Amino acid sequence: MTDNILEVEHLTKEFSARGEIVTAVDDVSFTVRRGEALGLVGESGSGKSTTARCVLRLIEPTAGTVRLNGVDLTSLRARKLRNFRANAQLVFQDPYSSLDPRMNVSEIIAEGIRIHRPREKESVVRDEVAELLEVVGLRPDHLGRKAAAFSGGERQRIGIARALAVKPQLLVCDEPVASLDVSIQAQILNLFQDLKSRLGLTLLYIAHDLATVRHLCDRVAVMQQGSIREIGTREDLYSHPQHPYTQALIAAVPEPDPIEERRKLTARRAAAAAGAAAEAASLTEKAAR
Structure with a gap:
């Protein structure tokens, strides 16, 4: 079995805008090893979030292949694609709009379990939800509350628990601390580090700067204008950046x-x-x- 849990090869995504073709992701290739955190970094409009959404099949790539555990996800249809969703989950950037305001915390976290394991006993679901709440640093008395009762950092913890509920092998984090206060950002980054160590999670971590990935990621890929300009270990990239764009990003930290x-x-x-x-x-x- 290969050490790579995710393999992306020649990924391209084009959009049609006012009769013109815009290439948002241009021939992108990278791998993510089991148990590592790969940071995908670039300024707004660089194509990193579009890449993440193509990886998860939330939008369809124009060309290229995406393999998870050796299975080409671009070829999956209907039921097989639905089964794949449990293996790769997304933590959204905005913790305010990504949670259903009509549901309480228990319902939000349990939703994925009920979709992917519809025959699971309700007692088992309740126990798993309570355990997940503890894992992300929230209290049992939070279960009956609606999302509006929580701060941004607490809401993001709920979103992380929801993603973890189906036991994914890959967690894609799309700028999950960008909308949070700096002090809360550090707490969420520490939580991801703890989850990575405790659960053996594999992370594809999207960020718009190099400051947030330095603490968390093992390797970093730098994107600009839809292409990867440089990829390497955290130590090499910070100590000896090769591309001028990477050098500019590091200088801005x-x-x-x-x-x-x-x-x-x-x-x-x-x-x-x-x-x-x-x-x-x-x-x-x-x-x-």
């Missing part, structure tokens, strides 16, 4: 040390000024010819 942050800001301004001066000199030279 805030430093907790104010002195070091000022030094980085000064260096960025100097580099920008040097680049502007070089461009101006080039234009002057061309005008003089």
Whole structure:
């Protein structure tokens, strides 16, 4: 058995917009090993969330293959695709709109169990839901409450419990801390790290910057304009970034040390000024010819 739980090869997604074809994901290939967390990083519009949705078959890819445990997901239809859904789950970015306001916490978490294991005893479902609530750091008295009664961080914990309820092998996290306060972000990242260690989870973690993936991910893939520019271990990518876009992303990561942050800001301004001066000199030279 291969060590890769997820294999994405030559994935492409095109959209039609006003009579033109827009390529959102352009010939993307990567693998995710069992038990690792792969960060997929890029600014807004880079194609990372579209890639994640193609992997999960929430939208149909234009071309390419996606294999989970060696099974080509792009070829699955109807019942087989439904069975696959239990193996790969999504944690959404927005914890406010991703939870049904009509359902209480117990119903939200149990929904996936009832869909994928419809014959399961109700007592077993209740026990599993209570256990999941504890795993994500919430209390048993939260079970009967509606989503509106919780903070953003608590709602995201509920969303994580819901995703874990069907015992997925792959958890796709689409910028799950982007809409949370910085202090809450750290708590959720620590929760993912704990779940990865405790449950042996495999994560595909989407983020728009390199700061949030540094703590969690084993490897990082950097996306820009629908393509992967660089992929490598966390240590190599942070210590020796090869692509200019990766270097720019790392330079933009805030430093907790104010002195070091000022030094980085000064260096960025100097580099920008040097680049502007070089461009101006080039234009002057061309005008003089």
